[in-house]
Amino acid sequence: MNINIAVLPGDGIGPEIVAQAQKVIDAVASKFDHKVNYTNALVGATAIDQVGNPYPDETHEVCMNSDAVLFGAIGDPKYDNDPKAKVRPEQGLLAMRKKLGLYANIRPVTTFPSLLDKSPLRLDIVEGADFVVVRELTGGIYFGEKGRSEDLKKAFDTCTYTTEEIERILKLAFSYAGKRDKRLTVVDKANVLATSRLWRETAQAMEADYKDIEVDYMFVDNAAMQLIQWPKKFDVMVTENMFGDIISDEASVITGSLGLLPSASVGVHTSVFEPIHGSYPQAAGKDIANPIATVLSAAMLLESLDLLDEAKAVRDAVNESLDAGVVTEDIARDGKASKTSEVGDWLANCIKKN
Amino acid sequence: MNINIAVLPGDGIGPEIVAQAQKVIDAVASKFDHKVNYTNALVGATAIDQVGNPYPDETHEVCMNSDAVLFGAIGDPKYDNDPKAKVRPEQGLLAMRKKLGLYANIRPVTTFPSLLDKSPLRLDIVEGADFVVVRELTGGIYFGEKGRSEDLKKAFDTCTYTTEEIERILKLAFSYAGKRDKRLTVVDKANVLATSRLWRETAQAMEADYKDIEVDYMFVDNAAMQLIQWPKKFDVMVTENMFGDIISDEASVITGSLGLLPSASVGVHTSVFEPIHGSYPQAAGKDIANPIATVLSAAMLLESLDLLDEAKAVRDAVNESLDAGVVTEDIARDGKASKTSEVGDWLANCIKKN
Ligand SMILES: [Mg+2]
Ligand SMILES: [Mg+2]
Numbered sequence: 001m002n003i004n005i006a007v008l009p010g011d012g013i014g015p016e017i018v019a020q021a022q023k024v025i026d027a028v029a030s031k032f033d034h035k036v037n038y039t040n041a042l043v044g045a046t047a048i049d050q051v052g053n054p055y056p057d058e059t060h061e062v063c064m065n066s067d068a069v070l071f072g073a074i075g076d077p078k079y080d081n082d083p084k085a086k087v088r089p090e091q092g093l094l095a096m097r098k099k100l101g102l103y104a105n106i107r108p109v110t111t112f113p114s115l116l117d118k119s120p121l122r123l124d125i126v127e128g129a130d131f132v133v134v135r136e137l138t139g140g141i142y143f144g145e146k147g148r149s150e151d152l153k154k155a156f157d158t159c160t161y162t163t164e165e166i167e168r169i170l171k172l173a174f175s176y177a178g179k180r181d182k183r184l185t186v187v188d189k190a191n192v193l194a195t196s197r198l199w200r201e202t203a204q205a206m207e208a209d210y211k212d213i214e215v216d217y218m219f220v221d222n223a224a225m226q227l228i229q230w231p232k233k234f235d236v237m238v239t240e241n242m243f244g245d246i247i248s249d250e251a252s253v254i255t256g257s258l259g260l261l262p263s264a265s266v267g268v269h270t271s272v273f274e275p276i277h278g279s280y281p282q283a284a285g286k287d288i289a290n291p292i293a294t295v296l297s298a299a300m301l302l303e304s305l306d307l308l309d310e311a312k313a314v315r316d317a318v319n320e321s322l323d324a325g326v327v328t329e330d331i332a333r334d335g336k337a338s339k340t341s342e343v344g345d346w347l348a349n350c351i352k353k354n
Numbered sequence: 355m356n357i358n359i360a361v362l363p364g365d366g367i368g369p370e371i372v373a374q375a376q377k378v379i380d381a382v383a384s385k386f387d388h389k390v391n392y393t394n395a396l397v398g399a400t401a402i403d404q405v406g407n408p409y410p411d412e413t414h415e416v417c418m419n420s421d422a423v424l425f426g427a428i429g430d431p432k433y434d435n436d437p438k439a440k441v442r443p444e445q446g447l448l449a450m451r452k453k454l455g456l457y458a459n460i461r462p463v464t465t466f467p468s469l470l471d472k473s474p475l476r477l478d479i480v481e482g483a484d485f486v487v488v489r490e491l492t493g494g495i496y497f498g499e500k501g502r503s504e505d506l507k508k509a510f511d512t513c514t515y516t517t518e519e520i521e522r523i524l525k526l527a528f529s530y531a532g533k534r535d536k537r538l539t540v541v542d543k544a545n546v547l548a549t550s551r552l553w554r555e556t557a558q559a560m561e562a563d564y565k566d567i568e569v570d571y572m573f574v575d576n577a578a579m580q581l582i583q584w585p586k587k588f589d590v591m592v593t594e595n596m597f598g599d600i601i602s603d604e605a606s607v608i609t610g611s612l613g614l615l616p617s618a619s620v621g622v623h624t625s626v627f628e629p630i631h632g633s634y635p636q637a638a639g640k641d642i643a644n645p646i647a648t649v650l651s652a653a654m655l656l657e658s659l660d661l662l663d664e665a666k667a668v669r670d671a672v673n674e675s676l677d678a679g680v681v682t683e684d685i686a687r688d689g690k691a692s693k694t695s696e697v698g699d700w701l702a703n704c705i706k707k708n
Contacts, residue, residue, distance in 0.1 A: 155515055
């Protein structure tokens, strides 16, 4: 098939790691006989520097015309350290989310056998953990009405959700569960919050349409505990924006492989695939950054286009590289580190010869 | 000194575990020459059964006239399993919190060397962790205006905070930090929420009054990660109601000693000391429940009355009992379990002879 990918490398290590993901996609395309068209576009600090806007209209056009967006990372210390900066790289991300209608953030949490000793959890607790956190991304208290009283001594934030918003993301979560172990955990605080009660009612009403999925409901404080005590019990977790922010970040550290985790942001118009780590400016241009999270994001991209064998080929290659110790310095043993570009080359070759 | 303690044993294992805490307090009183007057009062399911109200006025009077409240646990399956029950035991807790103005929940998280292998975290990560979570208990989104649109398709919750509410609990948190390692972490989401910005501004303004305390600010999603990655870095954490609910529950499982953790709820009129675990109805009356969390709550009670040596005597006895293996079946090794009452007797004797 023909695949149109918008490539937004962004800042810091973004360009280097995205380049490796492209090598991997190219290898898959040649092996499985697909034609991939890449269109590069500016985002983040790079975009501010060049055209004064962290998410230029031109970039938005490129994204809108793509089947999927491959995203690197954004953020530059020169903006972080300047409190007077009028435009910030991060605003590019928010503008992109909004304009592309990215309503769901998907974070798979998997363990890598060769990295388990980096987990803060006990081996027997974390080994084999494999779940997905689905977070609502455009609603809730982060986007609600907020403000301060006139005397400045009182502040408020409002959390709102509509049945429509909740149904949309629950559909996605049910469908993820259907492709996995068919278990869905709805995380809320329905014993206290009106919005959570709407989430729970909506999910309960949808259960009938997904009879093959086993649904359970868990309060967010309980979920925060169980993630640490029994991470293996989860398959797909779905929750509102703020709970998802906390839970997905908590989940990202339990496997000890924060630098290896990919993500997808599913949108109304297209979807964006990116590593969960940042732009790591100290490492930029040094060919030392770990490209695996971006490569695994490319696997999610392929999966989103229903190219399941292709996605599996990428994941198999990643596992082989970890087993073979062809890894960057952040996870290397005994000082045997490969360069970013070497890891990309190795993965591409591995896919071709497998 | 004369100490007036309101004793509210509550339901399930409540009476048994509170009885052990009283033995311990009596031992301390005799050793340090204090006079303790206990006044028992009804709360929870027991109170509903006897007088139809889970927090009767009479109980409230007893609490108001006390220097401190020693609380067991509430909850009974016969109410949980009856969706039509008009009054529930848990309402007693809410009524008590409200009427006594319990605005802060304090949860110390400590590790017990003999129990570290029960922690879900790696030994080297958790060993020596020792911090306190201070949670605001009467404000925020749990108590804000909430509701549903007329067509029921939209729900909302409101989070509000005033400078006064925030200052009150920050004062308490600063004073806890002053008595400990002099480090305070304010947990918020000030990059997104208006209420969090008010929290942060208020804390920043108070820093000048507590020059000996090192203050840092952490977003709640980051705190949820760091609690697992580096629990030893924290001394006192303070946060708003909902974040505190999530963070304090997450914190309670990292040491593997959930059943041993005490708490204090600090009030305008008096303060309440109770284990963080529940009423464990399956074990009620069997003399097998672990009394340590309640005994350590009694230590917090003594501390709140500035009886620091007395509190230390209780904690030393608890550590000795753990080292000696005089423990209930939930944490016993090699089947060598003591009864609830035996642990209480052992602790009381230990305090007297030390
Ligand atoms: Mg986050
Ligand atoms: Mg809780």
